[in-house]
Amino acid sequence: MKVILHDLDWQYSQRLLTKCDAIVEADGKYAPCKGCFGCWVKHPAECFIKDKLQTACRILGRADQLVIITKNLYGTYSTKIKNVMDRTIGTSTPLCVYRQREMHHTLRYGKHALLKVLVYGDITEREKATFIYMVKRNAVNDGYNKSEVLFFHSAAEAERAV
Amino acid sequence: MKTVLVNCSPKKRFSASAYLAALQSFFLKGKKVTKNLRSKKDYTPVFEQLKDADSLVLCLPLYADGPPSHVSAFLEEAELFFLKNNLHPNLYCIANNGFIEGRQNEALMQVMENFCHRAGINWCGGVGIGGGVMLNITRIVFVIQTAIFFIQYIIGIIQTGLFLNTGLLYAFLQNAGLLLFFNSGVLFFLIRMGSAVNKCSVSGKHYTRILLPSFIFILIANIFFTLLSLFQGGLFRGWLKKK
Numbered sequence: 001m002k003v004i005l006h007d008l009d010w011q012y013s014q015r016l017l018t019k020c021d022a023i024v025e026a027d028g029k030y031a032p033c034k035g036c037f038g039c040w041v042k043h044p045a046e047c048f049i050k051d052k053l054q055t056a057c058r059i060l061g062r063a064d065q066l067v068i069i070t071k072n073l074y075g076t077y078s079t080k081i082k083n084v085m086d087r088t089i090g091t092s093t094p095l096c097v098y099r100q101r102e103m104h105h106t107l108r109y110g111k112h113a114l115l116k117v118l119v120y121g122d123i124t125e126r127e128k129a130t131f132i133y134m135v136k137r138n139a140v141n142d143g144y145n146k147s148e149v150l151f152f153h154s155a156a157e158a159e160r161a162v
Numbered sequence: 163m164k165t166v167l168v169n170c171s172p173k174k175r176f177s178a179s180a181y182l183a184a185l186q187s188f189f190l191k192g193k194k195v196t197k198n199l200r201s202k203k204d205y206t207p208v209f210e211q212l213k214d215a216d217s218l219v220l221c222l223p224l225y226a227d228g229p230p231s232h233v234s235a236f237l238e239e240a241e242l243f244f245l246k247n248n249l250h251p252n253l254y255c256i257a258n259n260g261f262i263e264g265r266q267n268e269a270l271m272q273v274m275e276n277f278c279h280r281a282g283i284n285w286c287g288g289v290g291i292g293g294g295v296m297l298n299i300t301r302i303v304f305v306i307q308t309a310i311f312f313i314q315y316i317i318g319i320i321q322t323g324l325f326l327n328t329g330l331l332y333a334f335l336q337n338a339g340l341l342l343f344f345n346s347g348v349l350f351f352l353i354r355m356g357s358a359v360n361k362c363s364v365s366g367k368h369y370t371r372i373l374l375p376s377f378i379f380i381l382i383a384n385i386f387f388t389l390l391s392l393f394q395g396g397l398f399r400g401w402l403k404k405k
């Protein structure tokens with residue numbers, strides 16, 4: 001399954017829907033994570049906050065290919081996208097193992113094929129380097145076999161690269 | 163000299179960031195103020211304090227390899243605040259993460275450095291601490307142990323009339339010493355960074371962790387989460403299943 005997570009408006013969603021199986025639109029209309037671990041220890045793969053991200057981890061978890069379109073913010077994801085990532089740690093379980101010689105959680109939905117991150121907006125060289133490193137870290141943490149980061153001036157260019 | 167410490171954990175009580183902020187504050191001289199950052203309504207009190215601050219110490223948890231989203235939102239506002247008010251304080255960062263490797267905070271540290279460049283403030287480095295949850299538990303265990311020690315000590319006096327119970331004291335010191343040992347890497351780097359904050363100098367990036375071998379840590383973490391899930395009920399609600 002190919003899933004797109006993006007921080008653009010609904011018109012993009014409509015167009016992008018033809019290029020994937022599911023879309024998560026990061027519109028910012030949801031609460032940030034409260035750090036309670038309830039989605040691991042109380043009601044697995046479900047957040048106690050009743051908004052559109054309550055069971056979003058079940059969509060992201062099933063992605064063989066996850067494409068993230070995000071505006072750059074200091075070399076990492078925009079706040080709206082990061083909010084979705086924080087609220088969807090139910091894609092993993094609370095149990096820990098060694099992965100690539102480091103401690104990580106086991107994956108509720110197993111390994112994924114590709115994490116592709118399309119970054120748009122103003123970005124410095126230093127921020128690019130951070131972003132490349134960040135996505136590599138996410139790929140190990142979330143169990144993606146391959147990852148890729150591409151940079152674009154505008155959201156429209158990023159959309160074309162999906 | 164004024165330092166503002168900000169505890170950025172979204173948890174109201176018992177956060178590792180609050181513990182680390184308190185520890186760091188202990189090693190600081192001059193005026194020090196600690197504020198919480200959990201939601202947008204906390205921005206104004208933090209900005210008020212930053213108007214005349216020399217240094218800002220951000221204490222935050224690592225979420226999905228970076229700063230939590232409510233911290234990203236704060237950084238965006240803080241960038242505008244620093245630029246608008248032409249302020250250039252020093253920024254230090256204390257990040258803690260659940261996994262044992264403190265180095266997993268490296269991407270977060272880079273983001274903080276990039277933020278400083280955009281906001282025109284001085285990046286002075288930070289400490290990335292692995293095993294934050296467990297370190298936090300050690301301080302809670304220490305408080306409980308101390309309370310039990312005093313209760314036993316008083317009961318001992320009542321029962322025997324002796325004020326010096328060396329056996330009891332020895333056992334207490336042994337346990338406290340062990341907890342101190344687990345925390346000694348953190349203490350070392352926070353003392354070092356504290357002295358840099360006091361001198362308004364660059365501290366650099368350093369990584370440390372709870373001083374335990376990782377295979378023991380992983381075993382304890384798995385037992386901890388299993389027990390927690392047992393009490394919270396998640397164990398019986400498709401704990402590891404695809405949902």
Ligand SMILES: Cc1cc2nc3c(=O)[nH]c(=O)nc-3n(C[C@H](O)[C@H](O)[C@H](O)COP(=O)(O)O)c2cc1C
Binds near residue numbers: 037171173223295
């Ligand atoms: C949404 C979320 C994401 C997390 N991601 C990571 C991670 O990528 N790596 C890690 O080592 N710990 C991760 N953790 C664990 C926290 O960093 C850890 O629990 C920390 O000690 C919390 O600090 P606090 O008590 O100050 O909030 C995550 C926790 C949450 C709630």
